[in-house]
Amino acid sequence: HGRLETTVPRAKELRRLVDKMITLGKRGTEHDRHQIEAYLYKPKKVVPLLMDTYAKRFANRPGGFTRIIPMGNRKGDHAPMAVIEILNTDEPQAEVSFSYLIRSLASMQIASETKIVDHALNPKMEDDLVYANKRLFKKALEEQRSREKFAFKVKKAINNAQISAEQLQEIVDADMARAQKVLDRHSGKKIQRFVEETWPENTPTML
Numbered sequence: 001h002g003r004l005e006t007t008v009p010r011a012k013e014l015r016r017l018v019d020k021m022i023t024l025g026k027r028g029t030e031h032d033r034h035q036i037e038a039y040l041y042k043p044k045k046v047v048p049l050l051m052d053t054y055a056k057r058f059a060n061r062p063g064g065f066t067r068i069i070p071m072g073n074r075k076g077d078h079a080p081m082a083v084i085e086i087l088n089t090d091e092p093q094a095e096v097s098f099s100y101l102i103r104s105l106a107s108m109q110i111a112s113e114t115k116i117v118d119h120a121l122n123p124k125m126e127d128d129l130v131y132a133n134k135r136l137f138k139k140a141l142e143e144q145r146s147r148e149k150f151a152f153k154v155k156k157a158i159n160n161a162q163i164s165a166e167q168l169q170e171i172v173d174a175d176m177a178r179a180q181k182v183l184d185r186h187s188g189k190k191i192q193r194f195v196e197e198t199w200p201e202n203t204p205t206m207l
Contacts, residue, residue: 003085005071011084015066018086022058022065025050054086069097101157104150105168106176117169120154123147 006014021039024032028051036050037043058065064087071081085097109116123144158168 002088003083005081005083007074008068008070008080008082011068011082014084015068018066018084019063021046021050022054022086023063026055026058028055057088067097069100098157098161101153102171102175103179105154105172106179109172109176110179115169117154117165117172120147121151121165123151 004011004014021036024036025047033047033051036047040046054065067085067087069083069085071083073079074081105116105120108120112119154168158165161168163171
């Protein structure tokens with residue numbers, strides 16, 4: 001799949017190894033092939049991938065062939081987890097980062113109940129906050145900077161995927177519809193009704 005979920009320290013160490021192997025594959029000399037075969041456990045499957053597929057994909061890219069996406073902490077030992085993936089310049093929409101962006105936009109659209117792509121691409125600070133007191137203005141300024149950073153990510157995703165803002169909005173709408181079905185299926189009222197039907201007497205509180 002070109003991606004793997006593991007702990008953050010292992011992902012960072014794996015990134016060094018993957019970038020090195022892809023760099024050797026891009027060079028394509030016989031000596032580089034021997035270096036790859038000496039390091040890998042199953043070179044027959046990986047060498048053609050490195051020296052053909054990835055060499056062509058990253059022909060004009062000097063480095064940075066992987067991306068690490070934090071996934072939160074693992075249950076139990078609370079270890080920080082992450083997904084490490086090889087960049088897919090041929091199909092940007094297949095990358096985990098694009099899926100997370102769509103999920104974030106869909107969540108924002110569910111909360112705001114308005115079309116979110118245009119709003120995300122053009123973040124604006126409310127006029128009344130400009131004349132607010134210093135504390136409120138500082139907080140509003142920080143939120144505006146966060147929105148501008150997110151707008152940059154959205155614009156970058158649109159450029160990489162070579163789609164328009166309208167097409168991105170359609171993808172977000174489809175993902176939001178799927179997410180809304182899940183929310184309706186597991187809404188708090190239904191959970192509470194299930195609890196009341198299961199324990200009619202002394203119903204426990206759902207916290």
